[in-house]
Amino acid sequence: MTTRLGTASAGPGEVDTGRLEVGETRDGSPFGLPVAVINGEKPGDTLYLQAASDGDELNGVGVLQRVVPQLDPTEIAGTILIVGIVNYHAFQVAEHRNPIDDTKMNRAYPGNESGTSSERIAAATFDVAKRADLILDLHQGSTSRMIDEVRVRCGKRHRLHDECLELAKAFGCGYVLDQKGPDGQLARAAPDDGVPTVDPELGGCVGWDEESIRKGVTGVLNVLTYYDFLEGKLDPERQTRANGFEQYGAPCGGLVSLQKDLGDEVTRGDTLYEVTTPFGEPKETVTADGDGILWRTRRLPQVATGEYVCSVGTDVDSY
Structure with a gap:
């Protein structure tokens, strides 16, 4: 047909x-x-x-x-x-x-x-x-x-x-x-x-x-x-499954340096990224609130206060 x-x-x-x-x-x-x-x-x-x-x-x-x-x-x-x-x-x-x-x-x-x-x-x-x-x-x-x-x-x-x-x-x-x-x-x-x-x-x-x-x-x-x-x-x-997302924003303005790569496992307290001045002076360090996998990140390093930086897949299992 x-x-x-x-x-x-x-x-x-x-x-x-x-x-x-x-x-x-x-x-x-x-x-x-x-x-x-x-x-x-x-x-x-x-x-x-x-x-x-x-x-x-x-x-x-x-x-x-x-x-x-x-x-x-x-x-x-x-x-x-x-x-x-x-x-x-x-x-x-x-x-x-x-x-x-x-x-x-x-x-x-x-x-x-x-x-x-x-x-x-x-x-x-x-x-x-x-x-x-x-x-x-x-x-x-x-x-x-x-x-x-x-x-x-x-x-x-x-x-x-x-x-x-x-x-x-x-x-x-x-x-x-x-x-x-x-x-x-x-x-x-x-x-x-x-x-x-x-x-x-x-x-x-x-x-x-x-x-x-x-x-x-x-x-x-x-x-x-x-x-x-x-x-x-x-x-x-078998697939790795995330059942939720945690999104992280910038606590201040500056330049973001990610400390994890996409797909990396993270545990609570691990450093996800640091924010510095244009001269490399430390401003803030952001850590993971819980366990998961680094799922997504922004592409550009510059951020304003509250701007999106990355997402962690949470409640992870396999099936």
């Missing part, structure tokens, strides 16, 4: 690309999101992939750029639906939020087809996502520095929590954040509609990072193998 997504149309064993029209730009020109359909020669489930929900998070686009040419539809069971760039307007200007309505796209789901620019894009992509049996929403930690991890955002009491956690484990970045996310995230909205969803957070960088993209490509192929889109067998490896 032929599968369509926007202007893309693919019969069994075919691939096609096209556009999903979602509105007009300020000069009245129509615009559409880049989409692809990979229709497997054999029947099976449907996977939905999307990237660049936040316009400066490009590693997911890098994953799609590399993984799609590797997929032979004659060897696939099922269908893969892809929206390559969700936050069209932010992507064009390399910004995080949609500049048309100053909205973070991943707070707009399930969207509103008669709403703001972001709500309309969210509604259009959510309609596609609901056609799937599984969803991967490819993200990164914006332009901060962050470990490669997968986020389960539905909450531990959600009826699909175990399925989402299984999907995160199959992706296999090595780290999982299992914490209920904010309203409006695709990884919150889609499970409410019955579709297991996770958002891989593929590092954090300016532009894109080849190592994080490589892990993302491997993760997508892992999911395709584990869920029988591709032939083969995958035994997911």
Whole structure:
């Protein structure tokens, strides 16, 4: 059976690309999101992939750029639906939020087809996502520095929590954040509609990072193998899971010197960072409030009082 997504149309064993029209730009020109359909020669489930929900998070686009040419539809069971760039307007200007309505796209789901620019894009992509049996929403930690991890955002009491956690484990970045996310995230909205969803957070960088993209490509192929889109067998490896976050801000202004690297284990009382003057004079030393893993840090060394510096993943276990 032929599968369509926007202007893309693919019969069994075919691939096609096209556009999903979602509105007009300020000069009245129509615009559409880049989409692809990979229709497997054999029947099976449907996977939905999307990237660049936040316009400066490009590693997911890098994953799609590399993984799609590797997929032979004659060897696939099922269908893969892809929206390559969700936050069209932010992507064009390399910004995080949609500049048309100053909205973070991943707070707009399930969207509103008669709403703001972001709500309309969210509604259009959510309609596609609901056609799937599984969803991967490819993200990164914006332009901060962050470990490669997968986020389960539905909450531990959600009826699909175990399925989402299984999907995160199959992706296999090595780290999982299992914490209920904010309203409006695709990884919150889609499970409410019955579709297991996770958002891989593929590092954090300016532009894109080849190592994080490589892990993302491997993760997508892992999911395709584990869920029988591709032939083969995958035994997911144990993942390190954080069940919470502690964020640390600067107690004063100055220059930050981190004393731990991303992924390092920290124990209560360990020095996380020091703040100095431009001449290296010590001002403050910040220590960990509890045990965990250094998960994310700011990229620039200069800080003002109260400005974000780093995050520690807490309540850590493995599964």
